[in-house]
Amino acid sequence: MREAGALARADSANGPAPDAAAAGPVLLDAQGLRLEIGGKRLIDGIDIRIREGRKTMVMGANGAGKSLLLRLLHGLIAPSAGRMTWRGGPVDKSARRAQAMVFQRPVMLRRSVLANLAFALKVRGLRGAARQARIDEALDKARLSDLARSPARVLSGGEQQRLALARALACDPKLLFLDEPTASLDPASTQAIESLIADANRRGVTVVMVTHDLGQARRLADDIVFLHAGRVAESGPASRVLSSPRSEAAKAWLEGRLFLDGQGAQS
Ligand SMILES: Nc1ncnc2c1ncn2[C@@H]1O[C@H](COP(=O)(O)OP(=O)(O)OP(=O)(O)O)[C@@H](O)[C@H]1O
Numbered sequence: 001m002r003e004a005g006a007l008a009r010a011d012s013a014n015g016p017a018p019d020a021a022a023a024g025p026v027l028l029d030a031q032g033l034r035l036e037i038g039g040k041r042l043i044d045g046i047d048i049r050i051r052e053g054r055k056t057m058v059m060g061a062n063g064a065g066k067s068l069l070l071r072l073l074h075g076l077i078a079p080s081a082g083r084m085t086w087r088g089g090p091v092d093k094s095a096r097r098a099q100a101m102v103f104q105r106p107v108m109l110r111r112s113v114l115a116n117l118a119f120a121l122k123v124r125g126l127r128g129a130a131r132q133a134r135i136d137e138a139l140d141k142a143r144l145s146d147l148a149r150s151p152a153r154v155l156s157g158g159e160q161q162r163l164a165l166a167r168a169l170a171c172d173p174k175l176l177f178l179d180e181p182t183a184s185l186d187p188a189s190t191q192a193i194e195s196l197i198a199d200a201n202r203r204g205v206t207v208v209m210v211t212h213d214l215g216q217a218r219r220l221a222d223d224i225v226f227l228h229a230g231r232v233a234e235s236g237p238a239s240r241v242l243s244s245p246r247s248e249a250a251k252a253w254l255e256g257r258l259f260l261d262g263q264g265a266q267s
Pocket residue numbers: 037042060061062063064065066067068069
């Protein structure tokens with residue numbers, strides 16, 4: 001690990017927090033996360049502390065380990081080493097139920113928009129009028145009410161991503177992971193997704209999101225975690241990392257010099 005997570009540094013006894021707002025309670029704390037597959041160390045000792053209410057953007061070159069990190073944090077894959085806590089305790093079933101994840105290519109049931117929402121809520125134990133109210137609210141927020149009876153799979157990419165996000169948010173997560181949710185979307189669809197994310201965050205949802213889009217990071221991020229070759233090269237408040245990066249890897253990437261697999265930077 002080259003540098004402790006931005007939010008971890010807020011705990012340092014060596015000086016004041018870099019961003020006073022960063023000092024909220026810790027939701028998810030991961031220390032010494034490592035992932036090895038086929039003898040290759042793909043995630044190499046990452047410490048990250050996700051604080052309640054923040055929007056953290058995970059950035060870095062292709063192959064840096066961003067998606068793997070999100071999957072590890074969300075418990076979709078087991079780390080080779082490291083430990084995680086949720087609000088200071090074990091990451092148990094209720095901790096996982098307080099999290100949701102949206103992928104770049106959303107997975108939809110071969111059913112209607114409405115059924116996709118209903119199914120997700122049913123799995124979470126919602127029934128009857130409470131479930132219907134949640135569905136109506138989700139459709140309204142995602143501006144999908146007119147498409148409620150359409151098969152989800154015929155929606156455009158932007159509509160499908162709005163549905164995926166609405167479906168995740170309808171489950172009322174405390175922590176939302178997003179893996180490049182706007183990667184293949186046009187500016188209008190991107191804006192719609194960003195505004196759903198910002199709105200959810202205003203209502204208390206903590207966000208951890210992978211993005212390659214610098215403009216998006218500037219618009220949305222409170223904190224940046226910059227990965228390079230499976231490690232945290234740099235992290236801190238977005239305003240500082242994006243304007244005055246300290247690591248060679250982040251500098252190179254921001255100047256367009258860091259290409260596939262991290263080539264172009266010393267470290
Ligand atoms: N299941 C796997 N088995 C072996 N190697 C893997 C596996 N999944 C990912 N990798 C490798 O781990 C590295 C990190 O992958 P990851 O998908 O996390 O990168 P990323 O930073 O999200 O990249 P991108 O920006 O291209 O999406 C890559 O070199 C990838 O090839």
